[in-house]
Amino acid sequence: MNKKILLLVALVFAAGCAKKQMIKPSEEPQAAVEAEDTTEPSVRFKDWQPVVELSAVVFDYDSVELSAEARAVLKRNSEYLKSHREFVALVEGYCDERGTVEYNLALGQRRAQSVREYYGRLGVSLNAIGTISYGEEKPVDPASNESAWAKNRRAETKIRLSQSK
Amino acid sequence: MFKYTVSAILALLLSAVVCATDIYLSLSAHGSRMEMGAAGFVPQTPTIEESKASREILEVLLSDLLFSRYFNIVEDGPLYTGKDEELKIWAERGANILICGRIRISKGELILTVQALDIGSKQPIWEKVFNGKQQDIRKIAHEANDDIIQRFTGERGIASSQIVFCNNKTGFKEIYICDYDGYNVRQLTFDRSINILPIWSGTSILFTGYRNDNPDLYSISDSGGKRRVISERQGLNTAAAPSFDGSRIALTLSMGGMPKIYLIAPSGEMIKRLTFGSYSDTSPSFAPNGKEIVYTSDSPGYPQLFIMNVDGGNIRRLPPRGYCDSPAWSPRGDKIVFTMRQGRGDKYDLFVYDLPSGEITRLTQNEGDNENPSWSADGRFIVYSSSRAGGSGLYIIGADGSGRRALEKMAGRSYMPDWQK
Numbered sequence: 386m387n388k389k390i391l392l393l394v395a396l397v398f399a400a401g402c403a404k405k406q407m408i409k410p411s412e413e414p415q416a417a418v419e420a421e422d423t424t425e426p427s428v429r430f431k432d433w434q435p436v437v438e439l440s441a442v443v444f445d446y447d448s449v450e451l452s453a454e455a456r457a458v459l460k461r462n463s464e465y466l467k468s469h470r471e472f473v474a475l476v477e478g479y480c481d482e483r484g485t486v487e488y489n490l491a492l493g494q495r496r497a498q499s500v501r502e503y504y505g506r507l508g509v510s511l512n513a514i515g516t517i518s519y520g521e522e523k524p525v526d527p528a529s530n531e532s533a534w535a536k537n538r539r540a541e542t543k544i545r546l547s548q549s550k
Numbered sequence: 551m552f553k554y555t556v557s558a559i560l561a562l563l564l565s566a567v568v569c570a571t572d573i574y575l576s577l578s579a580h581g582s583r584m585e586m587g588a589a590g591f592v593p594q595t596p597t598i599e600e601s602k603a604s605r606e607i608l609e610v611l612l613s614d615l616l617f618s619r620y621f622n623i624v625e626d627g628p629l630y631t632g633k634d635e636e637l638k639i640w641a642e643r644g645a646n647i648l649i650c651g652r653i654r655i656s657k658g659e660l661i662l663t664v665q666a667l668d669i670g671s672k673q674p675i676w677e678k679v680f681n682g683k684q685q686d687i688r689k690i691a692h693e694a695n696d697d698i699i700q701r702f703t704g705e706r707g708i709a710s711s712q713i714v715f716c717n718n719k720t721g722f723k724e725i726y727i728c729d730y731d732g733y734n735v736r737q738l739t740f741d742r743s744i745n746i747l748p749i750w751s752g753t754s755i756l757f758t759g760y761r762n763d764n765p766d767l768y769s770i771s772d773s774g775g776k777r778r779v780i781s782e783r784q785g786l787n788t789a790a791a792p793s794f795d796g797s798r799i800a801l802t803l804s805m806g807g808m809p810k811i812y813l814i815a816p817s818g819e820m821i822k823r824l825t826f827g828s829y830s831d832t833s834p835s836f837a838p839n840g841k842e843i844v845y846t847s848d849s850p851g852y853p854q855l856f857i858m859n860v861d862g863g864n865i866r867r868l869p870p871r872g873y874c875d876s877p878a879w880s881p882r883g884d885k886i887v888f889t890m891r892q893g894r895g896d897k898y899d900l901f902v903y904d905l906p907s908g909e910i911t912r913l914t915q916n917e918g919d920n921e922n923p924s925w926s927a928d929g930r931f932i933v934y935s936s937s938r939a940g941g942s943g944l945y946i947i948g949a950d951g952s953g954r955r956a957l958e959k960m961a962g963r964s965y966m967p968d969w970q971k
Contacts (some may be wrong), residue, residue: 387959423806425784425785425805425806427784428763428764428784429762429763429764431762431763432808446894447852476668482852483891484873485833485875485876485898485922486746486747486834486921486965486966487747487788487789487802487846487849487876487921488830488831488846488853488875490758490765490786490788490789490802490805490809490832491786491788491802491809491830491831492830494785494804494809495808495809495830496785498806498807503922515784516764516785516806517763517764517765517785518785518786518804519744519760522723522744522746523744530915533675543850
């Protein structure tokens, strides 16, 4: 009971913050709303979809850091997510084929979490963003060269309707 | 060193034989290997069927005995039906022990009697009867090999063991199983999803699968049945490794936070979180005594090998300084095999870290990427995946880096082998 009220307060607060950021879009957003429940929603659905409004970001080798370019992309993505609260989001983390399968699964997870945390700082509700790592399992370019690897080290954001089963 | 160990064991075993039955075996005094003749098995009915089966068993047995590297094998002599001139031919070829015996097939049942005969004294020093279905002929031959090796070395052979792995020929990564010699490949999963990182836990196999839209940990029997979920916590349920006694599983879980190593029960119930901190910890592997775990952590900024006590305490970093991963603790307890690359553009190669001496031995070189090593039960061989021929295939190599051979010739790419212990 108390939890629900807290969550409600948190959501109202979060919405408030989001508005403030809309007024000053050039400013670096502050840390996520403290009272928000940061638990990931379930990601166990088959109907996660990519949409053109949500772009992928790429990472440096063995890195989970978001580059300035990646941050700019995620800002645009976050505006879309904040203005479409009927969606929940899934951030998928991927790696290039170098490194071991086990390590890359962990690295992909951290890439996805890094993006999710940044969305949170940009005011997207964290309990509407889940994460999954595919490690090196799903390359966009299966070739074994620098240009393929650069494309494969990525995080994609997909969505589904929050009320659909 | 190894040779002397073997000959010492042999000497011990054989001295027991000498006392009991007064048989003298002409073993070389310099610790060289025993000269073992393989004569095959005399059809008892006799039928063409038995004759063919006899040849097939001999072929498999020879291949197993050669693989084991315990003996010098003498081939192409006559069957031994009890005549002195038959033994004389084997003796002339240098054999001092003869593997021989009888075979009978009746209503699809195969009965194989295997003897080890001391050629000098013409006395049998060992005999065992193997029964089985006629179609399980390779299995019967492998069992005979494992018992022969046990008889002469004190440690059971590994020819009856199986290897699980992952292959993508269907367009999806699925779990497969084959005999240790690459024969008898069977597909265990048909999920059309992503199934990876299979590892033996007793007679069942643990693996990570995406069937339910999250990398969950499953268990399946070696015939593909009895599938169940072990851990479906949100995020990673990966790099699982059971303790040698099967009482616990170490694995990587993320649960909305950092990928860390946890201990769970075989039922999936949480026992304990083992590692902490804001970096990735993965690839745990138990010491055979169950007291320590070797694992990978990128806490120094890149993946390095560490050992911790099984309660998560007493963490110490191992000396190798390249990018290291996939450590596997030898069933004998004294070695850790792992994959490492030195520079950014380099390939991954297999190395063995010897715990007592601290020595690091390289096993592979200039053969593409070599990953996911797994020990045989006797700690003398390692199966691993390699991109040496392009793509990815499975290979077996001696623990000293010698005698590499391809395991399977499947379509598609094969990865992540794990050898039954």
